[in-house]
Amino acid sequence: xxxxxxxxxxxxxxxxxxxxxxxxxxxxxxxxxxxxxxxxxxxxxxxxxxxxxxxxxxxxxxxxxxxxxxxxxxxxxxxxxxxxxxxxxxxxxxxxxxxxxxxxxxxxxxxxxxxxx
Numbered sequence: 264x265x266x267x268x269x270x271x272x273x274x275x276x277x278x279x280x281x282x283x284x285x286x287x288x289x290x291x292x293x294x295x296x297x298x299x300x301x302x303x304x305x306x307x308x309x310x311x312x313x314x315x316x317x318x319x320x321x322x323x324x325x326x327x328x329x330x331x332x333x334x335x336x337x338x339x340x341x342x343x344x345x346x347x348x349x350x351x352x353x354x355x356x357x358x359x360x361x362x363x364x365x366x367x368x369x370x371x372x373x374x375x376x377x378x379x380x
Contacts, residue, residue, distance in 0.1 A: 286314055293325055301329035302337035309350050323351055330361060338365035339372060346380060355380055 289307075292300035307315040308322030326344075329337035342361030345354045359380050365373035 283314075293328075296328065296332075298329045298332040298334040298337065301325045301332075302334050302340070305329060305337070306340055309344065319351055330364070333364060333368055335365045335368050335370050335373075338362070338368075339370065339376070342373075342376060346376075 289300055289304050293304040302325070304315075305322045305325030305328075307313045308318045308325065311317035323341075326337055326341045330341055338361045342358040342365070344350050345361065346358035347353070359377060362373045362376045362380070366377060
């Protein structure tokens, strides 16, 4: 997933090595079910950021794992992605469900988003 040409043990590659290590740690923690890691990995895969390629299905999989644990940031982000429909299929009903769940956990931002649907 993180392939760059050239030797990795030169001084100029230290940032790359750190990125690879952080990415591997994030994947490992997400695979073990850590909600914060699932959220971050899911978002990174959907957005194609932090060295990860865009992989929408896998990103959604990890977001769903995180939302099942009532991770508020994940509920807000997944609801937003569902409501926009540009990365995964639009589903306002599921988006509203995410926002309501986040609101029940005390998110004032979720209350605003409910009103925008």
